[in-house]
Structures are given as structure tokens and as C-alpha cells.
Amino acid sequence: MTDKSMTTIDQQQQYEQEKRKQEMKQQVITFALMIIFTIVAFGMVMAELPKLFVIPIMLILAAVQVGFQLYYFMHMSHKGHEMPSMMFYGGVFAAFLTILALVVLVWW
Amino acid sequence: MSTLVANEKKGFGSTIWDYLTTVDHKKIAILYLIAGGFFFLLGGLEALAIRVQLIKPMNDFVSAGFYNELITMHGTTMIFLAAMPLIFAFMNAVVPLQIGARDVAFPFLNSLGFWLFLFGGILLNVGWFTGGAADAGWTAYTPLSTTSPGHGVDYYVLGLQISGAGTLMGGINFLVTIINMRAPGMTYMRMPLFTWTAFVASALILFAFPALTVGLFLMMFDRMFDSVFFDAAMGGNSVIWQHLFWIFGHPEVYILILPAFGIFSEIIATFSKKRLFGYTAMVFATVLIGFLGFMVWAHHMFTVGMGPAANSIFAVATMAIAVPTGIKIFNWLFTLWGGNIQINTAMLWALGFIPSFTIGGMTGVMLAAASADYQYHDTYFVIAHFHYVIVGGVVFGLLAGTHYFWPKMFGTILDETLGKITFWLFFIGFHMTFFIQHFLGLMGMPRRYWVFLEGQGLDLGNLISSIGAFLMGIATIILLINVVKTSVKNEKVGADPWDARTLEWAIPSPPPFYNFKQLPLVRGLDPLWIEKTEGRKGMTPAEPLGDIHMPNNSFLPFIMSVGFFIAGLGFIYQKDNLAWLSAVFIGMGIALGCMLVRSLKDDLGYHIHKEDLQKEAKE
Numbered sequence: 001m002t003d004k005s006m007t008t009i010d011q012q013q014q015y016e017q018e019k020r021k022q023e024m025k026q027q028v029i030t031f032a033l034m035i036i037f038t039i040v041a042f043g044m045v046m047a048e049l050p051k052l053f054v055i056p057i058m059l060i061l062a063a064v065q066v067g068f069q070l071y072y073f074m075h076m077s078h079k080g081h082e083m084p085s086m087m088f089y090g091g092v093f094a095a096f097l098t099i100l101a102l103v104v105l106v107w108w
Numbered sequence: 109m110s111t112l113v114a115n116e117k118k119g120f121g122s123t124i125w126d127y128l129t130t131v132d133h134k135k136i137a138i139l140y141l142i143a144g145g146f147f148f149l150l151g152g153l154e155a156l157a158i159r160v161q162l163i164k165p166m167n168d169f170v171s172a173g174f175y176n177e178l179i180t181m182h183g184t185t186m187i188f189l190a191a192m193p194l195i196f197a198f199m200n201a202v203v204p205l206q207i208g209a210r211d212v213a214f215p216f217l218n219s220l221g222f223w224l225f226l227f228g229g230i231l232l233n234v235g236w237f238t239g240g241a242a243d244a245g246w247t248a249y250t251p252l253s254t255t256s257p258g259h260g261v262d263y264y265v266l267g268l269q270i271s272g273a274g275t276l277m278g279g280i281n282f283l284v285t286i287i288n289m290r291a292p293g294m295t296y297m298r299m300p301l302f303t304w305t306a307f308v309a310s311a312l313i314l315f316a317f318p319a320l321t322v323g324l325f326l327m328m329f330d331r332m333f334d335s336v337f338f339d340a341a342m343g344g345n346s347v348i349w350q351h352l353f354w355i356f357g358h359p360e361v362y363i364l365i366l367p368a369f370g371i372f373s374e375i376i377a378t379f380s381k382k383r384l385f386g387y388t389a390m391v392f393a394t395v396l397i398g399f400l401g402f403m404v405w406a407h408h409m410f411t412v413g414m415g416p417a418a419n420s421i422f423a424v425a426t427m428a429i430a431v432p433t434g435i436k437i438f439n440w441l442f443t444l445w446g447g448n449i450q451i452n453t454a455m456l457w458a459l460g461f462i463p464s465f466t467i468g469g470m471t472g473v474m475l476a477a478a479s480a481d482y483q484y485h486d487t488y489f490v491i492a493h494f495h496y497v498i499v500g501g502v503v504f505g506l507l508a509g510t511h512y513f514w515p516k517m518f519g520t521i522l523d524e525t526l527g528k529i530t531f532w533l534f535f536i537g538f539h540m541t542f543f544i545q546h547f548l549g550l551m552g553m554p555r556r557y558w559v560f561l562e563g564q565g566l567d568l569g570n571l572i573s574s575i576g577a578f579l580m581g582i583a584t585i586i587l588l589i590n591v592v593k594t595s596v597k598n599e600k601v602g603a604d605p606w607d608a609r610t611l612e613w614a615i616p617s618p619p620p621f622y623n624f625k626q627l628p629l630v631r632g633l634d635p636l637w638i639e640k641t642e643g644r645k646g647m648t649p650a651e652p653l654g655d656i657h658m659p660n661n662s663f664l665p666f667i668m669s670v671g672f673f674i675a676g677l678g679f680i681y682q683k684d685n686l687a688w689l690s691a692v693f694i695g696m697g698i699a700l701g702c703m704l705v706r707s708l709k710d711d712l713g714y715h716i717h718k719e720d721l722q723k724e725a726k727e
Contacts (some may be wrong), residue, residue: 083287087283094399094402095315097402097403098402101403101406102351103353105414106347106348106351
């Protein structure tokens with residue numbers, strides 16, 4: 001084994017370590033954020049703020065949390081997840097249209 | 109290892125045990141074929157009873173109540189317990205082979221899916237023996253279904269819930285299999301069209317079945333636990349059931365027809381000795397049909413009173429589906445054009461399908477015209493339309509697939525003469541039965557009525573229709589004789605009896621239990637054909653010979669399904685007597701216990717060693 005290839009392997013390792021460190025940091029941050037979001041949601045309900053304000057905010061917080069979950073904990077941002085994310089967004093799109101049409105048809 | 113030796117001759121008992129515990133996709137395919145075939149015969153008998161009742165005016169062959177059960181169970185059985193599993197039979201038998209895989213992604217789940225379907229189907233039919241089967245129509249519209257006395261509809265709800273769970277598992281399994289387990293070189297745009305249609309149908313199953321699950325749960329609570337989701341008097345809304353049912357129900361018809369399209373595409377290309385015309389357009393049309401299929405459900409409900417705006421939107425969306433379907437029809441015709449056409453039984457079904465299905469598609473566009481639909485709604489015109497697409501499309505496809513894939517599944521070719529007799533009898537009988545029903549419908553004969561009056565111009569049409577139904581019955585009996593005759597004769601054929609194009613024909617018929625000794629290298633669309641034109645005998649391997657990892661058989665899926673079956677009975681009868689709740693607990697206990705065992709026990713499978721494979725090759 002030559003020196004040159006040694007250095008490439010070292011570089012590779014270093015790069016991967018760096019990347020893992022980065023990821024760990026992101027995971028910790030998102031985890032903290034998710035806990036904060038949950039506390040905020042509970043807090044809003046306990047503070048008895050007006051419903052019209054609380055419900056949309058809570059839905060938004062929930063949607064962001066789902067995103068965090070998928071991208072930082074289930075690694076959907078990584079390579080090789082194109083098909084799952086396509087199915088996922090396809091499903092969300094179909095479900096959104098269907099539910100929208102259903103709600104409009106039944107209750108409008 | 110003696111695993112290869114164990115594959116030799118076995119006693120009857122051990123064969124049964126083998127099938128009860130199997131996780132091999134090829135054996136599960138055979139199980140689906142047998143179970144689906146059985147329910148097909150059952151549904152067919154129900155259809156014959158319906159046609160006997162309608163053979164003459166004011167007939168009293170069956171009572172009105174029993175007639176309701178017959179039509180309900182005919183529809184439910186044919187869609188959920190015959191067509192769906194038969195589609196799954198061919199998907200199981202062929203898709204892993206077509207993409208060059210050794211099995212599906214989740215063999216255990218595959219087996220669980222089958223047993224859940226079977227026990228759900230049995231539960232649906234238990235009602236016949238315990239005071240009446242479901243009688244609210246296969247669509248089970250509320251409030252008719254929620255107020256139907258007795259336990260018939262309860263069997264419908266629980267039976268469909270259990271078998272639906274099995275179907276959902278099957279769908280997910282095939283999605284993962286097709287995405288993850290394609291052989292080296294098998295890109296998406298090199299997949300055979302049957303695999304593509306199975307893929308899109310599986311995606312539809314994944315997105316559509318949850319709507320049915322939700323609807324069935326709501327109905328279960330309405331019927332068994334006194335909730336009022338569908339009770340307008342208590343602030344519920346009975347139309348929601350119709351929406352939920354058709355949000356599922358419309359994609360369901362594409363789940364059925366798309367794989368049939370796939371089978372025809374394989375057959376037409378093989379027996380025209382040409383590659384499929386417009387492959388990319390076919391794939392595009394398949395995906396587009398799958399997508400559009402979700403936004404058309406309300407065309408089943410034009411007369412509900414959704415208003416002109418909603419009706420127009422759904423009418424236009426529905427008519428749009430005629431475009432990709434038309435693309436397909438033309439592509440099949442262009443594949444035939446200039447081809448070296450060989451006409452055998454499988455090809456006859458494919459050729460018979462094209463005009464039959466086109467008629468069904470045409471009446472489909474007629475029905476999609478919302479204003480005209482007020483005239484057709486709930487008449488025999490609708491019956492004629494959907495039998496033209498489901499029998500002329502799906503059943504023809506399944507019968508074509510039976511003849512085409514039989515050598516791959518069993519190693520023998522079904523008798524051609526008997527096959528052709530079956531085709532002609534069935535084809536003529538089918539058109540006799542249903543063509544005349546268009547006109548009966550236009551004359552105003554409503555569907556689901558158990559008698560009609562004399563002298564209203566309906567007598568002759570109904571007589572012709574009933575005679576046609578008997579021709580189809582005779583054709584089916586001849587098909588059964590054909591199956592028995594071929595199995596008894598047991599004349600084995602080679603790996604590639606049709607001189608076909610796709611991967612499944614590159615391995616022996618029936619394939620060894622590990623499918624491919626070495627995974628094949630795919631170099632284009634119709635991979636086997638490419639190798640043949642370049643003078644090679646088989647596929648070029650993509651890997652050296654090595655150990656093959658195989659899953660272990662398991663009896664858990666069977667027990668788990670039995671558990672759900674018992675729990676289902678418990679849910680139905682706890683309405684009469686709370687003591688039946690114990691059956692719920694026992695059944696769910698069995699099912700959950702099996703899940704626990706499955707989760708805690710490591711089952712790593714076994715390896716077929718390289719040396720055994722080499723030894724086998726020498727023999």
C-alpha cells in the first residue's frame with residue numbers, strides 16, 4: 001500500500017467523522033426543537049389562549065415536527081431515498097386532493 | 109445441507125404442511141390461484157342463480173331476501189375474493205421472476221397476506237350457514253346496510269376488514285420488491301409491462317385501501333357499538349359512506365384492470381414476435397391511469413345531489429381516463445400490426461379482449477356524461493357496462509394469464525383444443541349475457557330487482573341473457589376439465605415453451621425454489637429476447653456462483669389469521685351476548701401472541717451452499 005492511498009483513506013475517514021459529527025449536532029438541535037415545540041403546544045392550551053389561534057399554530061408545529069422526524073431522524077435527506085420520498089409526496093398529494101374534495105362535497 | 113434433497117418426492121401430509129407454512133412466492137401464487145379459483149366458482153354459482161331467477165317474468169326460483177344475498181355476495185365475492193387474489197396469484201408467480209429476484213422483499217408478510225385474505229373470505233361466507241349472508245348490495249350503502257337486520261352485513265364488514273388487511277400487505281410487499289430487488293441492469297424503464305402494472309396497482313392498493321378500512325371501521329362501530337356516523341337523524345351523514353366506499357372503490361377497479369393490461373401486453377408482444385409498440389407510452393399511460401383513477405370516484409354518485417359544478421368536474425376527469433386507455437388500445441393494435449402472429453388460446457383471449465373492453469370503455473364514457481347518467485343510473489345499462497370491463501377486461505386477462513403462465517407455474521401446457529372451446533363458449537356466452545343488458549337497461553329495467561313483470565318487452569332479453577350465462581358456466585367447467593386432464597397427463601415442457609421475451613422464461617419451469625442460481629445481467633428491455641437474438645442460450649450471470657440465503661418456512665401466518673378469524677366472530681356475536689367478547693380476547697390474544705413470537709424470536713433463515721448448487725447442476 002502506498003502512502004498516497006493511505007492519505008486518501010485517512011481523508012475519507014476524516015470526512016466521514018466530520019459528517020457524522022455534523023449530523024449528530026443537527027439531531028440534537030432538532031430533538032431540542034421538537035421538545036420545545038411540544039412544550040409550546042401544551043403551554044398554549046394551558047394558557048387558554050383563543051381556540052382560533054391555538055389550533056392553526058398547533059397544526060403548523062405538528063407539520064414541522066413531522067418534517068424533522070422524516071428528514072433528521074429517518075434520514076430522508078440522504079441519498080437513496082428518492083423513491084420513498086416520491087411515494088410519500090405522491091401519497092400526501094393524493095390524500096390532500098381527496099380529503100379536500102370530500103370535505104367540499106359533503107359539508108359545503 | 110440436505111435442503112436440496114428435501115425437495116424431492118413427499119407424502120401427502122407433508123405436502124399439505126409445506127403449503128400451510130410456505131413463504132415461497134411461487135407456492136403462495138398457487139395457493140392464491142386455488143383459493144381465488146374456488147371463490148370464482150362460488151361467485152359464478154351465485155351469478156347462475158341470479159340468472160335462473162331472471163330467466164322468465166315473475167319467477168320464484170329464489171325468495172326476494174335470498175336474491176338480495178345472492179347479488180350482494182356475487183359482487184363482493186367476485187371483486188374481493190376472486191379477481192383480487194387471482195391477480196395476486198399471477199403477481200406472485202411472475203413479478204419476482206420478471207425482475208430477476210429470488211423472492212419478494214418480505215416472504216413472511218406475503219404468506220400472512222394470503223392467509224388473512226383466505227380467512228377473511230371464509231368469514232364473509234360463514235353468513236350463509238348462520239342465518240343469512242350480507243344483503244345490502246356489494247356497495248353496502250348506508251342506511252340500508254346499517255339498519256339491515258341479522259348478522260349478514262356484520263360478516264361483510266369483518267370479513268372485508270380482515271381480507272383487506274391481507275391485500276394491503278400484499279400491495280406494500282410488491283412495491284418494496286419492485287423498488288429494491290431488481291436484478292443488475294433492470295432499470296425502471298426496462299421492466300416488463302406486467303411488472304409495471306403490478307407496481308402501479310400496488311401503489312393504488314397502498315393509497316386506496318385505507319379509505320375502505322376507515323369506512324368499514326365506521327360501519328362496524330355504527331352496527332356493533334351504537335355509534336351514529338351514518339345516521340342522519342342523529343346528526344351523522346349517510347352519504348359519507350358512499351364517498352369513502354368509492355374513494356376506495358374506484359381505484360380498486362384500476363387495481364384489477366391494470367395487471368390484466370400487463371398480462372395482455374406480455375401475451376400480445378410474445379405471440380406477435382415483436383417488442384411491445386410504444387413501451388414508454390404504455391408505461392406513461394399506466395401511471396396516468398393510476399393517477400387519474402383517484403380523482404373520479406364521485407362519478408358513481410352523480411344522482412346523489414352534489415350539484416352541477418361537482419358533477420361536471422368529475423365527469424370531465426372521468427372522460428380524461430379514456431385518453432390513456434385509448435393509447436393502450438392503439439399500442440396493442442400497433443404491436444399486432446405487421447407481427448408474426450401466432451394464435452393460440454392465450455392469444456385468443458387477448459384478441460377477444462380488445463373489442464370487448466373497447467365496448468365497455470365506450471359505455472363508460474356514456475355513463476360519465478353526468479346529465480345522461482340520470483337516465484342510466486341503477487339500470488341494467490350500468491350492469492352491462494361494468495361487466496364488459498370487468499369480465500371482458502379482468503376475467504379475460506386472468507384466463508389469458510392462466511394459459512400463458514401455466515407452463516411457468518406448473519411445467520405443463522394446458523390443452524389447446526379444450527382451451528379454444530372454452531374461449532369460444534365463454535366469449536359467445538359473455539356477449540349474449542351482457543350485450544342485451546344494455547338495451548334492457550335503456551328500456552328501464554332497474555338493477556337489483558328480483559322479479560320483472562310480463563309484457564314489458566323485457567322477457568326475451570332476459571331469456572337470452574340467462575342462456576349466455578349458462579354458456580359461460582359450461583365454458584368454466586371445460587376449463588376445469590382441462591386443468592385436471594393436463595395435470596393427470598403431466599407432460600413436462602421446457603423452460604421457454606412460447607419462445608418468449610422476458611426473464612421468467614430464462615429459468616426452468618417450474619422454477620427451482622431459489623429461482624435464479626446466479627442473478628442475471630439485464631441488458632435491455634425484453635432481456636431474454638436480446639440474448640436469444642445474439643445467439644446465446646440463456647442469460648449472462650451478473651455474479652459468481654455463491655451461497656444463497658433463503659427464509660425459513662413459518663406456521664405463524666396461518667395461526668395469526670385464525671386468531672383474527674375468531675376475533676371477527678367474537679365481534680359479530682358480542683351484539684347478541686356479551687359472553688362472545690371472550691372470543692374477541694382469545695382471538696386477538698392468539699394474533700398478538702403470534703406477533704410477539706415473530707418479533708422476539710430471531711429467524712435468520714438458512715443458506716443453500718455453493719457446493720450443493722454445483723452438485724445439483726451436475727446431476
